[in-house]
Amino acid sequence: MxxxxxxxxxxxxxxxxxxxxxxxxxxxxxxxxxxxxxxxxxxxxxxxxxxxxxxxxxxxxxxxxxxxRYLVSPEYFDNYLWVLRIVLLCVGLSVVFSAVVNFFLDPKQAKEAAMELLYLPSGLLAAFGAVTLLFVILERLHVKFEPSQSSPWNPSQLPPLLQKKAVISRSDTVVGLVFIVLFCMLLTFAPQVFSLYLFSDSKELTMIPVFDMEHWNVILPLILASMMIGLVDEVVKLVTGRYCGAVLAVNAVTNLCQVMLSFVVLKMIPFWNPEFFSWLRKKCDIPDLLPYITEEAFSNLFLGLIVFGTALELGTTAYKSLRYGKN
CATH class of the missing domain: 1.10.8 (Helicase, Ruva Protein; domain 3)
Structure with a gap:
């Protein structure tokens, strides 16, 4: 060479x-x-x-x-600062957006909607702490599991130059990060956004939530846990910057955890609002579709889409890691 x-x-x-x-x-x-x-x-x-x-x-x-001695070392600090800016911006926009939406949906509750803005400082602080903790843990794990130098160092041990197709673009991770944070914030502060909006003849607004709000205190933590697992996957991709064995392993574990949590949410606890499906069945003009407009059918459909999506992502990651990310 x-x-x-x-x-x-x-x-x-x-x-x-x-x-x-x-x-x-x-x-x-x-x-x-x-x-x-x-x-x-x-x-x-x-x-x-x-x-x-x-x-x-x-x-x-x-x-x-x-x-x-750093909490987040210079090696990770650029990525840490970049993720922190995105997360803080998304959290801030989400809290403000949820307050505005709640005000327009029910102007009589203007005071309650304005009170949601008081959650902004605590939300930003929690986001700052979560991102910082995530990077601290990832950095410590990287140091702990990094191969030790058991023999004298030799230039032949250098990894190969990166192929272009092995590089993970930041634009690929920003979409995932923004989606995860915005979705989590909306589910936390304004879950009623995910509703069917109906106007009566008197133009009075009626909302039929898509989710079962009676069990929301059980559903929300599971969804947030799944989203946070996805956030870990995106941050690992960002920090690593290339497809490799570590990225593939993390992607496989996070996808498996997300599928398991999705199964629990969709199949083991009430997730859909029965009133939403009652309205859909009432408005359906195609009798053959009626058997498929049920909570169970929709749960199976969404679970199937989740499994397909995670399998596709894992397959893509595996292909790029094994073909382009070999050391």
């Missing part, structure tokens, strides 16, 4: 552990340093021997970071 390839792989492993704003500058600095060391060591010098002198990429990255 030529020296240029070793050098590129080494620089990649160093700079990926540094804050984003420093990566280009330090990559150029490292390239220049290696070239100077090659010139200084004479004709017998090779890129491999120079890299051996520089030491493992992780140790060299620590010197550039001037490592101290």
């Amino acid at each position: 030529d020296g240029q390839h070793y050098m590129e792989r080494y620089i990649q492993e160093v700079v990926r552990r540094l804050p984003k704003g420093q990566r280009v500058e330090i990559a150029l600095e490292l390239q220049e340093m290696i070239q100077e060391m090659l010139s200084a060591d004479g004709e017998e010098a090779t890129v491999e021997s120079v890299l051996l002198k520089l030491g493992p990429p992780k140790e060299l990255a620590k010197k550039y970071r001037d490592d101290r």
Whole structure:
């Protein structure tokens, strides 16, 4: 393997552990340093021997970071800050949106709708704590399970340069993050948004909730747990930045947990509002469809879609991880 390839792989492993704003500058600095060391060591010098002198990429990255004790280290801080901004923005917008919706749905309850804005500071604080805790746990787990250096370091141990198809784009994760946070906030602060809206002849609004609100105190925690598991999957993809065995393992575990929680919610507890289905059956003009307009039929349909969607996602992740993410 030529020296240029070793050098590129080494620089990649160093700079990926540094804050984003420093990566280009330090990559150029490292390239220049290696070239100077090659010139200084004479004709017998090779890129491999120079890299051996520089030491493992992780140790060299620590010197550039001037490592101290951090709650969230510089290696993770850019991604942490990026996720935190998205989550805080989504939480803030969701609380304000739910207050506005509740006001327009029932202007007589304007005071109660305004009171929901008081939840904004506590919601933002909870989001800040949850994101910070998630990154702290992920970082500690990464350090704990990272392979130890049992033998002298050698440049041949460097992972290969990333293929373009192995990279997980940030735009792929932002959609998942935004959906998860907004959906959780709406279910928490304004579940009545998910309703059938009917206007009488006198233009009086009647709402028929889609969900069984009598059991909402049981349903909501299970849905939030499923969404938080999905959030972990998205954050792992963001932090890792590429398809690999770790991403595949986390995706498999989170998908399995989400399917199990979906089964519990849809099949083991009352989830749908019976009045909603009574109205649908009353308005249905196709007799052959009547047997399918039931709570059980809709639960089976949604569960099937969830299983299909998770299987498709897991299959895609497995394909990209095994084909493009091999070390």
